[in-house]
Amino acid sequence: MRILVVGSGGREDAVVWKIAKSPKVNKIYCAPGNGGIARHAELVDIKAEDIEGLANFARLEKIDLTVVGPETPLVLGIVDLFEEKGLRIFGPSKALARLEGSKVFAKETMKRFGVPTADFRIFDEAGAAKSYLDRIRMPRVVKADGLCAGKGVVVAKTKKEALDAVSGMMEEKIFGSAGERIVIEECLEGEEASIIIIVDGKNFVKLASSQDHKRIYDGDRGPNTGGMGAYSPAPVVTDELYKQIEGEIIKPLLGGLAKEGRTYRGALYIGVMVTKTGPKVLEFNVRLGDPETQAILPRIATDLVDIIENAINGKLSGMNLEWDRRPCVSVVAASGGYPASYEKGKEITGLSDLDNMKDIAVFHAGTKKGERPGNGSNLYITTAGRVLAVSALGEDIKEAIDNCYKAMEKIRFEGMHYRKDIAARALKR
Numbered sequence: 001m002r003i004l005v006v007g008s009g010g011r012e013d014a015v016v017w018k019i020a021k022s023p024k025v026n027k028i029y030c031a032p033g034n035g036g037i038a039r040h041a042e043l044v045d046i047k048a049e050d051i052e053g054l055a056n057f058a059r060l061e062k063i064d065l066t067v068v069g070p071e072t073p074l075v076l077g078i079v080d081l082f083e084e085k086g087l088r089i090f091g092p093s094k095a096l097a098r099l100e101g102s103k104v105f106a107k108e109t110m111k112r113f114g115v116p117t118a119d120f121r122i123f124d125e126a127g128a129a130k131s132y133l134d135r136i137r138m139p140r141v142v143k144a145d146g147l148c149a150g151k152g153v154v155v156a157k158t159k160k161e162a163l164d165a166v167s168g169m170m171e172e173k174i175f176g177s178a179g180e181r182i183v184i185e186e187c188l189e190g191e192e193a194s195i196i197i198i199v200d201g202k203n204f205v206k207l208a209s210s211q212d213h214k215r216i217y218d219g220d221r222g223p224n225t226g227g228m229g230a231y232s233p234a235p236v237v238t239d240e241l242y243k244q245i246e247g248e249i250i251k252p253l254l255g256g257l258a259k260e261g262r263t264y265r266g267a268l269y270i271g272v273m274v275t276k277t278g279p280k281v282l283e284f285n286v287r288l289g290d291p292e293t294q295a296i297l298p299r300i301a302t303d304l305v306d307i308i309e310n311a312i313n314g315k316l317s318g319m320n321l322e323w324d325r326r327p328c329v330s331v332v333a334a335s336g337g338y339p340a341s342y343e344k345g346k347e348i349t350g351l352s353d354l355d356n357m358k359d360i361a362v363f364h365a366g367t368k369k370g371e372r373p374g375n376g377s378n379l380y381i382t383t384a385g386r387v388l389a390v391s392a393l394g395e396d397i398k399e400a401i402d403n404c405y406k407a408m409e410k411i412r413f414e415g416m417h418y419r420k421d422i423a424a425r426a427l428k429r
């Protein structure tokens with residue numbers, strides 16, 4: 001098979017790495033990819049948002065299957081476009097990609113089907129939002145409706161923070177049209193977990209649970225980032241809790257959509273807050289998580305291409321996924337200063353020391369291949385805030401953590417920053 005993967009981050013490197021292990025696959029392209037992805041795939045210079053360009057490429061290159069990593073092309077309707085042209089692609093339709101693309105749509109859908117989530121109000125006008133905030137108690141969460149690259153959510157402890165968020169989104173329009181409508185919701189307390197399922201339109205298979213670390217510094221301090229590390233499984237998601245999530249969230253959602261004649265096909269990421277009164281949905285993503293995927297895929301023994309093909313063909317019912325029972329920890333190394341301004345173009349050293357380490361994988365997120373006479377093969381240069389992730393398996397969570405950091409210590413680039421406490425919460429349990 002000839003496969004095209006769309007995207008350029010650590011998640012896409014992990015997907016390409018896993019697909020490259022499939023005996024069914026003889027050629028992988030990645031658009032636009034990154035330096036590390038070029039280890040297993042031929043890079044194609046087409047942006048993930050250029051869905052017409054991607055469709056043309058897939059047709060000309062006779063691609064058998066396209067796998068989409070990030071949300072933007074899904075929200076733009078890449079799946080509808082490919083299907084119109086008779087091209088096979090894995091992901092939800094434009095209409096259902098709105099579960100991530102519009103927080104208003106997600107909240108209204110959950111409300112209609114009785115899916116537990118934070119109580120909320122929707123506003124399309126700043127004055128009404130502000131007078132509502134004047135009447136209620138803090139903390140509250142203010143969310144821009146549309147895609148904001150992970151920056152559209154403000155957990156406001158004080159009235160001033162909440163009012164400033166409303167002004168920024170609705171009056172200063174810092175997110176453009178994404179902030180024309182907002183959601184103001186109850187602030188939930190508990191531990192977060194990431195639940196990812198693969199859906200074939202009707203049936204689904206569960207991937208192992210995982211947990212992200214969104215803040216830049218140890219102890220969950222500092223500003224939010226795209227994710228500084230993850231581990232799988234997440235012990236907070238016991239078998240009993242997973243059953244509850246299935247019964248109270250997944251089945252009502254998929255059943256409700258089916259009753260309305262809508263079918264979801266693709267990966268569905270459910271961000272859950274485990275509260276004292278049970279699991280509640282924080283958000284949906286219509287794709288695999290980043291960096292969760294870098295901690296989950298090293299544990300799946302089943303061929304990822306088989307899972308994806310069964311999802312596209314409506315044949316997930318009865319499919320049993322095989323798992324490596326060992327936990328996996330994935331730590332992200334970022335450029336100094338990220339998520340604020342940072343320098344790029346730094347040479348990364350030590351990567352080849354990891355080549356022969358067992359149960360270790362390096363997934364590149366922001367790298368390109370460097371060139372220096374006499375040292376062509378393993379020279380990489382930083383190109384983004386999140387540079388790479390090291391994923392490690394271990395007999396138990398402690399061993400996975402130790403293996404991961406031992407490997408990470410070999411890697412260096414100027415300004416490199418990574419959290420030292422990824423998976424500490426799992427260890428504590």
Ligand code: AMP
Pocket residue numbers: 118141143150153155185186187188189192214271282283
């Ligand atoms: P979202 O993009 O909706 O997942 O929001 C990003 C992050 O904001 C989540 O991972 C949570 O840490 C936090 N968050 C979102 N909604 C809430 C809520 N209702 N209560 C508490 N924290 C929230």
Ligand code: GLY
Pocket residue numbers: 212226227285288289290291292
């Ligand atoms: N890890 C959160 C996300 O993928 O959006």
